[in-house]
Amino acid sequence: MIECEGLVKIFKSDNIEVVALQGLNIQVKKGEMMAIIGNSGSGKSTLLNILGGLDRPSAGQVRVGEWNLLKITDEQLVEYKRKTVGFIWQNNARNLLPYLTAIENVEMPMLLSGNYDKQYARQLLEWVGLGHRMHNKLHQLSGGEQQRVAIAISLANRPQMLLADEPTGSVDTQTCDMIMDIFRRMNRELGVTIVIVTHDLSLASKVDRVVAIRDGLTSTEFVKRNPNLDLSAPGNHKMQDVHEEYVVVDRAGRLQVPKDFLAALQIDNKASMEFDGEKILIRSPKLLEGNTNDDN
Numbered sequence: 552m553i554e555c556e557g558l559v560k561i562f563k564s565d566n567i568e569v570v571a572l573q574g575l576n577i578q579v580k581k582g583e584m585m586a587i588i589g590n591s592g593s594g595k596s597t598l599l600n601i602l603g604g605l606d607r608p609s610a611g612q613v614r615v616g617e618w619n620l621l622k623i624t625d626e627q628l629v630e631y632k633r634k635t636v637g638f639i640w641q642n643n644a645r646n647l648l649p650y651l652t653a654i655e656n657v658e659m660p661m662l663l664s665g666n667y668d669k670q671y672a673r674q675l676l677e678w679v680g681l682g683h684r685m686h687n688k689l690h691q692l693s694g695g696e697q698q699r700v701a702i703a704i705s706l707a708n709r710p711q712m713l714l715a716d717e718p719t720g721s722v723d724t725q726t727c728d729m730i731m732d733i734f735r736r737m738n739r740e741l742g743v744t745i746v747i748v749t750h751d752l753s754l755a756s757k758v759d760r761v762v763a764i765r766d767g768l769t770s771t772e773f774v775k776r777n778p779n780l781d782l783s784a785p786g787n788h789k790m791q792d793v794h795e796e797y798v799v800v801d802r803a804g805r806l807q808v809p810k811d812f813l814a815a816l817q818i819d820n821k822a823s824m825e826f827d828g829e830k831i832l833i834r835s836p837k838l839l840e841g842n843t844n845d846d847n
């Protein structure tokens with residue numbers, strides 16, 4: 552569904568260049584529910600904005616379904632945003648019209664795209680647990696309820712892919728669980744591919760796969776050990792218990808070594824690497840210089 556290879560995004564302003572994505576590779580299969588985690592400034596939102604057609608990539612390849620987002624025209628981009636992708640932000644004010652009711656908000660994107668379907672709008676609000684509040688104006692709903700309306704809106708045009716940027720960032724734990732359950736249900740029942748960007752590791756444990764981004768590159772990947780494990784079932788699953796951790800190696804053989812590993816071994820700009828037939832060992836050249844007894 553999503554294929555990014557060597558994806559680069561450079562922001563330029565006042566002669567300053569910020570390289571937000573430095574040749575990022577990521578693949579997401581159709582029907583997958585996965586999360587992207589990373590520290591502030593690692594490039595998560597930049598990636599999501601490019602995938603959502605809100606921002607243009609600077610270089611590299613980025614394909615979503617049949618669309619090549621590097622080459623897409625402005626008119627095609629409008630169609631792409633309307634038909635292929637649904638977006639959910641932490642700050643749901645961007646998705647909602649406060650003077651309309653919940654159902655009118657869900658109907659609005661349907662009207663704009665010429666695919667009005669009142670029955671489906673009702674169905675979506677029932678799915679997110681708001682069937683009884685569909686005629687309330689937005690300001691009469693709580694933050695968590697508004698966030699659920701935003702999820703219903705994002706699905707109004709039956710997108711193939713849902714992009715969620717910190718969707719549970721401003722809600723309590725109970726609402727967070729509810730939102731993740733809704734995502735899981737939409738993923739299973741509608742087959743929507745879901746990509747969630749988050750800082751929250753506990754939330755990451757509720758998805759099939761987690762990709763960690765560091766400094767604009769994919770660094771580590773966590774894959775669910777048991778594909779049949781039901782993560783929506785009660786129980787506080789920790790990511791380490793549920794997922795196997797892998798370091799991402801790109802086609803050119805590059806990988807990212809965590810900064811704390813490098814610091815612990817005082818590896819600065821060079822390291823020594825050797826292959827012992829089974830393992831690849833990376834060591835500090837300084838440690839090797841001081842090590843006269845080569846014990847391997």
Ligand SMILES: Nc1ncnc2c1ncn2[C@@H]1O[C@H](COP(=O)(O)OP(=O)(O)OP(=O)(O)O)[C@@H](O)[C@H]1O
Pocket residue numbers: 562563564569570571589590591592593594595596597598
């Ligand atoms: N419009 C912009 N102009 C200039 N620099 C930008 C712009 N948007 C993002 N950046 C820079 O690109 C880098 C990546 O930002 P991005 O917002 O993608 O990170 P993030 O991982 O989503 O962070 P957060 O979790 O804090 O939202 C940062 O250094 C940021 O300052």
